[in-house]
Amino acid sequence: MNTPNDPLAEIRVTYFAECEDLLESLQDGLQAFEETLAGEDGACETGSDTETVNIMFRAVHSIKGGAGAFALDDLVVFAHSFESVLDALRSGRLRPDRNLLQVLLTAADMLSDLVAAARDGTSCEPEALSAAREALGQLIGDEGHSAAADAAPAADASDFAPVPLALDLGVAPGPGDLPDIAFEDLSGGGEKYFPTGGAQDDNAAPSASPPPAATLPGGAGDGPKGSAGGSLSPPAAEAGFRIAFTPDSALFASGNEPLYLLRLLAEMGNMTVRCRCETLPALKELDCARAYLGWDIFLETEEDEAAIREIFDFVEDLCTLSVAPLTVADMAELEGHGADRPPPPGPEEEADCRDGAPAGACRRAASAGTECDARVAAGPPRRTSGGRGGDGGGNDAKRPAAGVRPVARPTVRVDLERIDRLLNLVGELVINQAMLSQCIEKAGLAGNLECESGLKEFMQLTRDIQDSVMMIRAQPVKPLFQRMGRIVRESAAAAGKSVRLVTEGEGTEVDKTVIESLADPLTHMIRNAVDHGLETPEERLAAGKPAEGTITLVAGHRSGRVVITVSDDGAGIDRAHVRRIAAERGLVAEDAELSESEIDNLLFLPGFSTAGAVSDLSGRGVGMDVVRSVIQGLRGRIAIHSLPGAGTTFTISLPLTLAVLDGMVVRVAGQTVVVPLATITETLLPGPDDLHEVGPESTAVRLRGAFVKLYDLGAELGYRAPLASCVGKVLLLVTLEDESTAALVVDEVVDQRQVVIKGLQDSFGRVPGVAAATILGDGRIALILDPEDIVAHATRQRGARGPALPDRECTG
Amino acid sequence: MKQVEQEMSDNADADRGTDATCGGGSSPGGGEAAELLSFRAGGQEYAIDIMSVREIRGWTSATPLPHAPPAVRGVINLRGRVLAILDLSDRLGLGRTGTAERNVVIVVGTGSEGTEHHAGLLVEAVSDILTVPCSALQPPPEAIGDGTRGLVSALVMVDGVMVRILDIDAVLPGGESDAA
Numbered sequence: 001m002n003t004p005n006d007p008l009a010e011i012r013v014t015y016f017a018e019c020e021d022l023l024e025s026l027q028d029g030l031q032a033f034e035e036t037l038a039g040e041d042g043a044c045e046t047g048s049d050t051e052t053v054n055i056m057f058r059a060v061h062s063i064k065g066g067a068g069a070f071a072l073d074d075l076v077v078f079a080h081s082f083e084s085v086l087d088a089l090r091s092g093r094l095r096p097d098r099n100l101l102q103v104l105l106t107a108a109d110m111l112s113d114l115v116a117a118a119r120d121g122t123s124c125e126p127e128a129l130s131a132a133r134e135a136l137g138q139l140i141g142d143e144g145h146s147a148a149a150d151a152a153p154a155a156d157a158s159d160f161a162p163v164p165l166a167l168d169l170g171v172a173p174g175p176g177d178l179p180d181i182a183f184e185d186l187s188g189g190g191e192k193y194f195p196t197g198g199a200q201d202d203n204a205a206p207s208a209s210p211p212p213a214a215t216l217p218g219g220a221g222d223g224p225k226g227s228a229g230g231s232l233s234p235p236a237a238e239a240g241f242r243i244a245f246t247p248d249s250a251l252f253a254s255g256n257e258p259l260y261l262l263r264l265l266a267e268m269g270n271m272t273v274r275c276r277c278e279t280l281p282a283l284k285e286l287d288c289a290r291a292y293l294g295w296d297i298f299l300e301t302e303e304d305e306a307a308i309r310e311i312f313d314f315v316e317d318l319c320t321l322s323v324a325p326l327t328v329a330d331m332a333e334l335e336g337h338g339a340d341r342p343p344p345p346g347p348e349e350e351a352d353c354r355d356g357a358p359a360g361a362c363r364r365a366a367s368a369g370t371e372c373d374a375r376v377a378a379g380p381p382r383r384t385s386g387g388r389g390g391d392g393g394g395n396d397a398k399r400p401a402a403g404v405r406p407v408a409r410p411t412v413r414v415d416l417e418r419i420d421r422l423l424n425l426v427g428e429l430v431i432n433q434a435m436l437s438q439c440i441e442k443a444g445l446a447g448n449l450e451c452e453s454g455l456k457e458f459m460q461l462t463r464d465i466q467d468s469v470m471m472i473r474a475q476p477v478k479p480l481f482q483r484m485g486r487i488v489r490e491s492a493a494a495a496g497k498s499v500r501l502v503t504e505g506e507g508t509e510v511d512k513t514v515i516e517s518l519a520d521p522l523t524h525m526i527r528n529a530v531d532h533g534l535e536t537p538e539e540r541l542a543a544g545k546p547a548e549g550t551i552t553l554v555a556g557h558r559s560g561r562v563v564i565t566v567s568d569d570g571a572g573i574d575r576a577h578v579r580r581i582a583a584e585r586g587l588v589a590e591d592a593e594l595s596e597s598e599i600d601n602l603l604f605l606p607g608f609s610t611a612g613a614v615s616d617l618s619g620r621g622v623g624m625d626v627v628r629s630v631i632q633g634l635r636g637r638i639a640i641h642s643l644p645g646a647g648t649t650f651t652i653s654l655p656l657t658l659a660v661l662d663g664m665v666v667r668v669a670g671q672t673v674v675v676p677l678a679t680i681t682e683t684l685l686p687g688p689d690d691l692h693e694v695g696p697e698s699t700a701v702r703l704r705g706a707f708v709k710l711y712d713l714g715a716e717l718g719y720r721a722p723l724a725s726c727v728g729k730v731l732l733l734v735t736l737e738d739e740s741t742a743a744l745v746v747d748e749v750v751d752q753r754q755v756v757i758k759g760l761q762d763s764f765g766r767v768p769g770v771a772a773a774t775i776l777g778d779g780r781i782a783l784i785l786d787p788e789d790i791v792a793h794a795t796r797q798r799g800a801r802g803p804a805l806p807d808r809e810c811t812g
Numbered sequence: 813m814k815q816v817e818q819e820m821s822d823n824a825d826a827d828r829g830t831d832a833t834c835g836g837g838s839s840p841g842g843g844e845a846a847e848l849l850s851f852r853a854g855g856q857e858y859a860i861d862i863m864s865v866r867e868i869r870g871w872t873s874a875t876p877l878p879h880a881p882p883a884v885r886g887v888i889n890l891r892g893r894v895l896a897i898l899d900l901s902d903r904l905g906l907g908r909t910g911t912a913e914r915n916v917v918i919v920v921g922t923g924s925e926g927t928e929h930h931a932g933l934l935v936e937a938v939s940d941i942l943t944v945p946c947s948a949l950q951p952p953p954e955a956i957g958d959g960t961r962g963l964v965s966a967l968v969m970v971d972g973v974m975v976r977i978l979d980i981d982a983v984l985p986g987g988e989s990d991a992a
Contacts, residue, residue: 428892671875717878758894760887768879773887773894781875781887781894 015066016119017413022059023112027482029056030108034101057086072118081136082107088140103135109486239302240326246294251318264311269301298326419472426469427756433462434753434777466660474509477555480519481506484526484553491530498537498548499530508555510562514654517634521627525566525650526551533568533648562656567649573642575599600640604628635771663755663784666746669719674755674774674784679734683749688727701731701743708733712745716794717769734787742791757784768793844946850975852936854906857975859942864920864980868938871915885934897932903983909934922981931984944968
């Protein structure tokens with residue numbers, strides 16, 4: 001990251017953060033596009049299809065715009081070609097088909113690489129870049145666009161021209177592709193329609209560009225131009241507004257920039273802007289702190305007045321603004337008089353700024369002193385009522401169309417560190433609350449009803465705050481899943497297989513750290529699934545399956561945990577093969593008797609790799625054992641399930657948060673420890689008849705017909721010598737990863753409560769059997785145990801009985 | 813909770829660690845002085861560079877860590893942070909420190925800022941803050957055969973008593989081979 005006090009660096013950071021969002025919506029669009037293709041089998045566009053393309057176009061375009069601002073030339077050039085292809089697709093010059101989709105997918109991957117490269121200051125593989133560009137170029141090449149594509153970007157760098165809003169397209173298909181044409185026009189000389197620096201008149205526009213006034217009629221060319229007939233409610237085809245905008249000095253003083261407002265307007269449709277500079281004094285009288293300029297904006301748009309006013313929402317008190325529907329007179333004025341002389345003020349404008357709109361005179365509000373506050377307080381965009389003009393109704397009818405654009409709920413970007421701080425504070429609060437309840441108990445107030453209920457409420461509040469903070473940190477897994485889409489494409493291409501990725505539950509929210517740590521294991525699992533899980537197309541056809549393999553990635557919440565499954569519809573695990581390999585590598589004894597699930601679990605052993613030859617894809621040293629240890633590091637579990645001929649499913653189950661956990665506080669050998677509640681299925685007090693010696697050192701408890709092996713926690717943790725008898729002790733029955741059960745012997749159960757997880761990384765190395773620590777109400781530290789690890793460790797310690805598989809002999 | 817006897821400057825000096833004690837104490841060069849915190853552990857006088865000291869606090873019983881090296885006495889709660897406590901006497905092979913009231917924990921920080929690693933050293937008592945000229949530091953004799961080999965970076969005579977200056981990074985397990 002850059003130094004925080006460099007403003008450009010900050011904007012840069014914001015830009016790249018936005019890029020991520022844009023890339024995400026691009027991926028969304030591609031996915032929707034793919035689905036449409038699949039659904040219609042290559043049939044031509046439909047309404048939804050057009051909108052999809054528009055979404056993609058917008059995303060690519062915005063990335064390009066920002067890249068231009070930061071002079072990221074590679075990115076600009078590439079985004080431009082990409083955009084050209086999308087534009088061609090949008091205007092129907094390119095037919096959507098599989099081939100096109102493939103190119104677009106590759107281009108999207110490339111674009112995201114370029115963004116990443118630009119962000120990290122690295123460079124992309126030039127071959128991949130040129131290949132992707134070439135593919136794009138070929139698509140539009142035959143239309144003579146390639147020259148433009150190559151030539152334009154340089155000029156484009158300064159061209160914000162966001163122009164044609166996609167919105168309009170899907171909605172009013174009637175009078176031709178109006179914004180499309182606008183795009184064509186503007187892509188060449190878009191900037192010339194806008195005053196740069198706020199002071200130029202637009203007759204400064206180079207002669208090469210079409211006369212400004214030509215845009216309007218050009219854009220509306222197919223429409224019934226004259227039908228408005230001077231009425232105040234023009235027909236839809238002519239929908240547009242004449243906006244007179246005169247900023248007060250206060251607008252500039254409060255850091256607003258009219259250019260941005262104009263840009264936003266430009267995004268709504270076809271726009272022509274004229275600068276009014278009649279109040280501009282002679283240079284020597286010019287006070288640089290005052291505002292002298294105003295603008296007349298002729299905007300063709302499908303949006304209604306309210307949408308336009310919304311743009312000015314923040315500055316409405318700081319300027320003089322009038323919005324009136326476009327009239328034929330306006331059109332004529334645009335066409336006829338050009339921009340040479342200041343236009344006569346429109347009727348609306350006259351009403352608003354009767355005194356000839358000298359900026360100074362319109363500054364009345366400037367001295368009021370409250371504008372600034374009002375502006376700040378207006379935080380979430382509030383919609384001004386479209387009260388002015390009865391024509392609002394007609395336009396409002398088109399409003400639902402705007403719903404096509406995903407309604408972005410107002411969001412705030414917050415530094416993750418701040419959230420972490422908040423989280424820590426909440427953690428302290430939880431500890432404090434525990435302390436308080438202990439104090440109350442000590443003070444003998446435990447029976448006091450008021451005290452009790454107050455404390456209960458406090459607990460509830462603490463938990464609510466905690467949940468809310470967790471929710472802030474939670475993010476949908478969607479970006480992660482989208483990244484997997486790329487992994488699937490790339491690994492399928494490398495393996496020569498045809499693979500489709502199906503994702504479900506993308507909206508499932510998981511703690512950010514969890515998502516970040518999941519990327520690597522998921523990538524590996526997906527690669528594995530493509531490489532080893534799925535068969536080749538020939539094999540698949542022979543087995544009576546479609547040639548295209550399917551990998552399904554599903555996320556969901558299940559009983560307070562997040563469950564992510566990766567499944568393929570491949571051949572399933574070849575157990576004989578796995579077994580042989582494991583035996584070859586000395587991971588299991590040749591004659592060991594293994595159940596099917598035990599064989600499947602061999603995949604998780606370090607040093608295991610089924611691929612005969614290490615392929616380029618998987619088997620690059622990251623084995624499933626690493627996947628498992630990463631998952632376990634997140635206090636998660638991974639399970640494998642395979643059906644011969646039908647495929648393999650990996651199930652990852654993760655805690656919702658890494659910060660807090662519901663635990664059972666128990667005492668053993670004078671020490672207080674916490675056992676995660678999620679792992680405990682039941683607790684019981686065994687009678688002497690329930691306990692059975694099954695070996696020299698092992699005892700089992702008989703539970704509903706099955707034997708469950710006991711693990712003396714005090715001895716396992718080295719707190720005391722092994723107990724001679726477990727009678728009178730409490731047994732915690734825990735469920736292990738492989739669904740087997742073990743019983744932990746403890747002295748007593750103290751409490752069941754939420755505890756804050758404190759990492760142990762600052763102490764010395766990994767402690768076997770201990771997942772983390774927490775701070776109890778009395779300020780002492782209690783260890784949070786990892787039952788899985790305790791059992792595994794105990795088994796390892798005792799055993800040399802071959803594989804480090806979870807001991808199953810005592811499970812029923 | 814026991815009182816914090818003495819708060820040390822939390823300033824993380826980039827130049828701390830043994831480097832501040834005149835380059836590991838081997839070369840008596842320059843007129844610079846080393847500031848050391850001296851203390852008793854296992855009945856002997858030791859010292860560490862004062863810049864690595866974060867605070868000194870009274871002994872509170874620690875929560876033992878299972879399967880940890882014997883010198884690790886456990887973990888305590890240091891204002892919401894889990895702090896591992898190392899019995900310095902045990903670490904130096906001088907036997908376990910008794911649990912007397914006077915025992916103190918010296919909280920030390922090693923590593924660079926941001927990734928600082930904290931640990932507590934259980935010692936018998938803190939003695940003094942010493943300022944010794946770098947020229948007075950002597951390299952430890954090669955022949956040290958006890959458990960302190962590699963842990964003592966220099967020796968210095970103060971008022972006729974030999975003070976062993978510890979290499980704090982070597983003392984703390986983690987960088988060393990005896991990490992669990």
